[in-house]
Amino acid sequence: xxxxxxxxxxxxxxxxxxxxxxxxxxxxxxxxxxxxxxxxxxxxxxxxxxxxxxxxxxxxxxxxxxxxxxxxxxxxxxxxxxxxxxxxxxxxxxxxxxxxxxxxxxxxxxxxxxxxxxxxxxxxxxxxxxxxxxxxxxxxxxxxxxxx
Numbered sequence: 001x002x003x004x005x006x007x008x009x010x011x012x013x014x015x016x017x018x019x020x021x022x023x024x025x026x027x028x029x030x031x032x033x034x035x036x037x038x039x040x041x042x043x044x045x046x047x048x049x050x051x052x053x054x055x056x057x058x059x060x061x062x063x064x065x066x067x068x069x070x071x072x073x074x075x076x077x078x079x080x081x082x083x084x085x086x087x088x089x090x091x092x093x094x095x096x097x098x099x100x101x102x103x104x105x106x107x108x109x110x111x112x113x114x115x116x117x118x119x120x121x122x123x124x125x126x127x128x129x130x131x132x133x134x135x136x137x138x139x140x141x142x143x144x145x146x147x148x
Contacts, residue, residue: 030145031142031143032143034140036139042123043124045123053119061104061108065101065104069101
């Protein structure tokens with residue numbers, strides 16, 4: 001009767017370390033298609049971004065006016081205009097009163113409000129046009145990658 005010796009696995013089942021093992025991390029990729037842009041969400045986002053741009057425009061105009069006033073640009077240019085027009089006695093064009101800070105800020109605010117309305121309307125119209133063209137050609141394809 002035979003003796004039962006140690007059980008060994010067949011040579012094919014023994015795991016051997018791979019010599020060409022990967023040392024770089026794998027990257028997962030996904031291809032997505034933007035088939036539709038919701039006009040309501042585009043309008044909300046463009047409205048908020050154009051409000052932020054309008055506020056930045058008003059602040060930049062105020063800072064620029066203060067810097068130019070501190071450098072004496074308005075008084076120098078006003079004096080040059082007075083000399084050129086020959087109105088040194090005070091009845092000529094006064095640049096400093098014409099370009100006062102409140103007047104500049106009101107003008108900049110009006111321009112910012114017009115910009116908010118136009119940018120919001122154009123972005124919303126752009127989303128409608130994108131949806132129409134995406135219906136014909138399928139939209140924009142994006143490839144997203146994730147590093148592990």
